[in-house]
Amino acid sequence: MRTDIQVEKLLSEHVKQIPYRHDKSIYVSGPVALPVAIAGQVHNFKWYCWFVEEAISPEEPLIAFVRRHRLEERQVSSALVYGDFETQDQALVRIHSTCHTGDIFGSEKCDCGPQLKHAFERIVEQGTGAIFYLANHEGRSIGLFAKNIAYKIQELGFDTVQANEIIGYGIDERRYEETFKVIRYLRSGPIQLITNNPEKVEEARKAGIHVSDVLVNWVGGTIHNRNYMDVKIKKTGHLQVSPVISS
Numbered sequence: 001m002r003t004d005i006q007v008e009k010l011l012s013e014h015v016k017q018i019p020y021r022h023d024k025s026i027y028v029s030g031p032v033a034l035p036v037a038i039a040g041q042v043h044n045f046k047w048y049c050w051f052v053e054e055a056i057s058p059e060e061p062l063i064a065f066v067r068r069h070r071l072e073e074r075q076v077s078s079a080l081v082y083g084d085f086e087t088q089d090q091a092l093v094r095i096h097s098t099c100h101t102g103d104i105f106g107s108e109k110c111d112c113g114p115q116l117k118h119a120f121e122r123i124v125e126q127g128t129g130a131i132f133y134l135a136n137h138e139g140r141s142i143g144l145f146a147k148n149i150a151y152k153i154q155e156l157g158f159d160t161v162q163a164n165e166i167i168g169y170g171i172d173e174r175r176y177e178e179t180f181k182v183i184r185y186l187r188s189g190p191i192q193l194i195t196n197n198p199e200k201v202e203e204a205r206k207a208g209i210h211v212s213d214v215l216v217n218w219v220g221g222t223i224h225n226r227n228y229m230d231v232k233i234k235k236t237g238h239l240q241v242s243p244v245i246s247s
């Protein structure tokens with residue numbers, strides 16, 4: 001069919017396969033132009049998304065792959081790229097763990113929503129950067145259902161770290177390997193990481209990415225998340241100030 005040939009041609013340019021662990025691949029789809037309203041102005045981002053899957057045979061057309069898989073059931077992450085991310089010397093990067101309650105509902109039990117908004121603002125202000133929005137990171141990767149239970153346990157007086165442990169999870173279950181592969185795919189130059197979490201910096205370096213700056217982002221403090229923010233400094237090692245990076 002003519003349409004299938006046209007779509008196959010489009011997809012072969014639009015969807016890229018990045019080799020990942022063992023027999024798996026990361027499938028990256030994009031870019032799609034996305035106008036995003038930030039502080040009252042519309043800015044043009046390029047939207048990519050990706051998921052990890054067993055590598056498909058080179059003979060299978062992508063259109064058949066898309067039809068064969070129930071893609072709506074996948075954990076699909078996004079990259080929102082601004083400016084000349086591929087080649088500019090400096091690029092801001094925010095690696096943001098999905099937070100259904102904070103990012104979508106505006107919950108003040110955490111600082112996630114304001115951190116995301118702040119990162120968008122910094123990126124458009126600087127002119128080049130990207131947000132990596134990680135779907136499989138909800139609740140520091142314990143998932144939404146377990147996060148709801150962890151919140152309930154916190155009502156007994158336990159903190160975020162203790163609540164995770166009570167229900168059998170680690171303090172922080174997040175992994176970043178696939179994200180760094182996607183960052184590498186989109187950009188080879190150094191990145192300026194917007195984060196308070198030194199583990200993200202460490203993991204980036206292990207993945208061979210040059211982090212030229214770490215920019216802390218303590219925003220969104222409220223009376224509801226004071227304890228949560230305190231625990232980040234006292235127990236999970238989050239940075240209070242931007243560290244000086246030696247090149």
Ligand SMILES: Nc1nc2c(ncn2[C@@H]2O[C@H](COP(=O)(O)OP(=O)(O)OP(=O)(O)O)[C@@H](O)[C@H]2O)c(=O)[nH]1
Nearest residue numbers: 097098099110137138139140142150160195196197
């Ligand atoms: N398990 C658990 N996860 C939470 C809780 N509150 C927020 N989160 C999740 O924590 C993740 C964000 O992690 P944070 O520790 O706030 O920040 P970070 O990503 O380590 O560091 P930054 O880069 O500075 O934002 C999101 O996935 C939230 O859904 C909680 O009480 N329990």
